[in-house]
Amino acid sequence: MRSLVLSLFIVIVSNLGWADILFQGKIMTVQGPIEPAQLGMTLPHEHIMVDFIGADQVSPDRYQADEVVAKALPFLQQIYDLGCRTLVECTPNYLGRDPVVFQRLSQMTGLHILTNTGYYGAAGDRCVPAHAYEDTVEQLAARWTDEWQHGIGETGIRPGFIKIGVDSHPLSAIDQKLVQAAARAHRETGLVIAAHTGDGKQAMEELALVQAEGVRPDAFIWVHAQSEADAAVLCQVARMGAWVSLDGLSPSSIERHLQPLLVLKKENLLHRVMLSHDAGWYHIGEPEGGTFRAFDTLFTTFIPELKKNGFTEEEIQMMTATNPQAAFLIQLRLLSSHTK
Numbered sequence: 001m002r003s004l005v006l007s008l009f010i011v012i013v014s015n016l017g018w019a020d021i022l023f024q025g026k027i028m029t030v031q032g033p034i035e036p037a038q039l040g041m042t043l044p045h046e047h048i049m050v051d052f053i054g055a056d057q058v059s060p061d062r063y064q065a066d067e068v069v070a071k072a073l074p075f076l077q078q079i080y081d082l083g084c085r086t087l088v089e090c091t092p093n094y095l096g097r098d099p100v101v102f103q104r105l106s107q108m109t110g111l112h113i114l115t116n117t118g119y120y121g122a123a124g125d126r127c128v129p130a131h132a133y134e135d136t137v138e139q140l141a142a143r144w145t146d147e148w149q150h151g152i153g154e155t156g157i158r159p160g161f162i163k164i165g166v167d168s169h170p171l172s173a174i175d176q177k178l179v180q181a182a183a184r185a186h187r188e189t190g191l192v193i194a195a196h197t198g199d200g201k202q203a204m205e206e207l208a209l210v211q212a213e214g215v216r217p218d219a220f221i222w223v224h225a226q227s228e229a230d231a232a233v234l235c236q237v238a239r240m241g242a243w244v245s246l247d248g249l250s251p252s253s254i255e256r257h258l259q260p261l262l263v264l265k266k267e268n269l270l271h272r273v274m275l276s277h278d279a280g281w282y283h284i285g286e287p288e289g290g291t292f293r294a295f296d297t298l299f300t301t302f303i304p305e306l307k308k309n310g311f312t313e314e315e316i317q318m319m320t321a322t323n324p325q326a327a328f329l330i331q332l333r334l335l336s337s338h339t340k
Contacts, residue, residue: 040085
């Protein structure tokens with residue numbers, strides 16, 4: 001028995017660094033690792049702040065951190081009071097990511113907040129830094145892995161997931177590189193990949209690239225899956241084991257979000273589904289950050305609507321707490337035919 005345990009330990013050590021071993025099975029927030037059960041009710045795709053000016057001009061000098069905190073604070077306090085315990089902040093590097101601001105807000109509200117590593121290749125690739133075009137896939141993955149191992153910049157704050165974005169199908173060369181680099185970074189870190197994606201054609205292309213890198217579909221979150229009009233495609237991706245994120249919730253989208261959920265429920269696939277708003281958005285560059293959209297529709301309107309349509313408390317708990325716990329768990333998810 002001792003020799004078996006030792007052998008398993010050696011295999012783990014050979015595949016992961018010491019820091020990675022310490023955090024396997026945890027969830028990484030801006031205040032450090034927590035147990036999965038501590039996540040509670042979770043919003044898996046939101047934004048506190050964004051800056052679409054472009055990778056060559058984005059800078060902390062373009063905003064006042066105190067102003068961002070003051071603008072976002074009441075909205076975060078609101079959802080904490082409504083029962084939310086975790087917000088996943090999905091703004092990538094070169095798009096306005098500021099882990100120190102997120103950490104401050106986490107400390108002030110009691111919310112667990114996750115930030116990320118990775119680059120955003122949507123919006124015409126204007127938020128992709130120039131070096132990404134020159135880097136190899138391996139070099140790009142190493143940049144993101146370094147943030148995991150050593151913290152983001154000088155902050156010491158570690159990312160809790162990998163965030164990428166892609167544009168249209170078929171994927172451009174740079175978008176393909178981002179997906180491949182994300183898969184390789186997962187192999188080094190165990191962080192889940194959340195991919196800004198349009199319809200199912202893009203999602204299937206991304207999943208093919210991820211699997212070609214030896215990574216299982218359950219390491220992949222299809223962000224903005226509500227953009228796919230055919231619920232059968234959502235079911236196909238869910239059956240593959242990927243996470244289906246319906247994250248554009250707003251007061252005007254209740255029926256549009258409800259209909260695919262009814263299909264996923266009928267097909268017994270709610271164990272692959274997560275719900276969020278893609279809301280917030282202190283817009284850097286606009287006066288006082290522009291209009292900040294609240295994160296409350298899930299709690300005030302959509303959950304009551306789900307109950308009216310036959311969704312059980314267990315199913316709602318699954319989509320809003322159990323599934324995010326599993327999705328953001330730090331864990332290597334490799335195909336059995338591949339090793340790191």
